[in-house]
Structures are given as C-alpha cells and as structure tokens.
Amino acid sequence: MTTPAQSHAPLTLTPEQERRIDEILGRYPTRRAACLPTLHVCQEAVGWVSPAVVAYVSQRLGMAASEVQGVVTFYTMYHQAPxxxxxxxxxxxxxxxxxxxxxxxEHLEKRLGCHAGETTADGQWTLKKAECLAACGYAPMVQIDDRFYENLTPEKLDALMDRIERGEMPAQEETAWTPNQAS
Ligand code: FES
Known part of the structure; x- marks a missing residue:
C-alpha cells in the first residue's frame, strides 16, 4: 500500500493486478465503460484513489483525468484520502x-475517539457516515469494509469490533435476521 507521500509517484501495479484489469477491459465494448471496476482494482492495490490512480486510470482508459475524478467524487465507495x-x-x-x-x-465516536470522516490515531478504523445502504428492513446497520452488519445495538457492534480487532472477520449472516430485543 502506498503512503500519501508516494501518491504522486506513477502507479505501479503487480502483474496480477494488471491481468485483472486486462480481463475487465475485455468485458466491455468501450474502455471507458470499465472505469468503475478498474478504479476498484486500483483502490484495492493502493488503499485509496490517489492522484496517481486517477492519472493511471485516465491514461489506461483514454479518459480525461477530470472525467475520472468526476466518477471518483460521485461514488462514495471510492476513498478520496487515505x-x-x-x-x-x-x-x-x-x-x-x-x-x-x-x-x-455517537457510541462509535466515543469508542474510537474520532468523528465521522476521521481515522483513529492508531490507523485501525476510519469512521464514515453513509446514506441508505439498502438494508432498511434490518436497521440499524453498519457496513464494515465490504460486509453488512444488521439489527445492531451498541453492545452487538462492540462485540463485532472487538472480534475484528483480534483479526477475525465475522460473517455478515451472523447479524442478519436477528432482530434486537429492543425492537
Ligand atoms: S436507512 Fe436504509 S439501510 Fe439504513
């Protein structure tokens, strides 16, 4: 993963990451149509969509950097900072x-000692606010990395985060279909 200081250096992907992008490009009738999945591969590689990622995707897909940047700023799943x-x-x-x-x-801000939009001092967690994640029937819910955790209480969330901090990644099915007692 690159650091912010390295973010302006040209992006170098591994042969496997390059192969994945080649495979993605082969699925679409035009290169620009592959912008979203290509950005995902790059974000996975770098940790965020750095200026070097925007330059790489722009060059690789034949798009203006401003067009790529427009995509990045439109979709909240792309991280615009580390x-x-x-x-x-x-x-x-x-x-x-x-x-x-x-x-x-509020519970998360207290536990993590940071506000939404910020990263903890130890670099373990970034807290963000999301608009509806299409799991309204199982509210309240959070997304951690690429997994949904639903029907939560602060206590259930603490238990999940404790496990994640110990290196586990609880299955999202663990909290699905388990309405909390307060409901
Ligand atoms: S309001 Fe829809 S998932 Fe939270």
Whole structure:
C-alpha cells in the first residue's frame, strides 16, 4: 500500500493486478465503460484513489483525468484520502435513524475517539457516515469494509469490533435476521 507521500509517484501495479484489469477491459465494448471496476482494482492495490490512480486510470482508459475524478467524487465507495485498516460506515438515513443510527454513531465516536470522516490515531478504523445502504428492513446497520452488519445495538457492534480487532472477520449472516430485543 502506498503512503500519501508516494501518491504522486506513477502507479505501479503487480502483474496480477494488471491481468485483472486486462480481463475487465475485455468485458466491455468501450474502455471507458470499465472505469468503475478498474478504479476498484486500483483502490484495492493502493488503499485509496490517489492522484496517481486517477492519472493511471485516465491514461489506461483514454479518459480525461477530470472525467475520472468526476466518477471518483460521485461514488462514495471510492476513498478520496487515505483510510484506516478498516472502514466503518454508519447508516444515518431515516430507517436506521429511527431505530438508533444516531446513538450508534455517537457510541462509535466515543469508542474510537474520532468523528465521522476521521481515522483513529492508531490507523485501525476510519469512521464514515453513509446514506441508505439498502438494508432498511434490518436497521440499524453498519457496513464494515465490504460486509453488512444488521439489527445492531451498541453492545452487538462492540462485540463485532472487538472480534475484528483480534483479526477475525465475522460473517455478515451472523447479524442478519436477528432482530434486537429492543425492537
Ligand atoms: S436507512 Fe439504513 S439501510 Fe436504509
């Protein structure tokens, strides 16, 4: 993973990452149509969409850098700055808020010692607020990295985060279909 100081150096991908991008490009009728998955491969490689990533994708797909940047700023799943080891999105749209989303965010800010949009001092967690993540029937929920955890309480969330900090990655099925007692 590159550091912010290295973010302006030309992007170098591994042969496997280059092969994945070649394979992605082969799926689409035009190169620019592959912009989203290509950005995902690069973000996975670098940890965020650095200026070097934008320059690489722009050159590789034949797009203006401003067009690539427009895509990056439109979709919230692309990180526009370095993030921690884990990214936790707390949903703050209506269904989640009615069932404790705000309490969940306040609990997280206290536990992590940072506000939404910030990364913990130890670099373990980046806390972000999300708009509806399409799991409203299981509110309140959060997304940690690429997994959804649903029907949460602050206690359930603490237990999940404790396990993640110990190196586990709980299956998202563990919290699906298990309404909390307060419901
Ligand atoms: S409001 Fe939270 S998932 Fe829809």
């Amino acid at each position: 993030v921690g080891k884990h990214v936790l999105w707390v949903c703050r749209t209506l269904s989640c808020d009615l069932r404790g989303g705000k309490t969940m965010q």
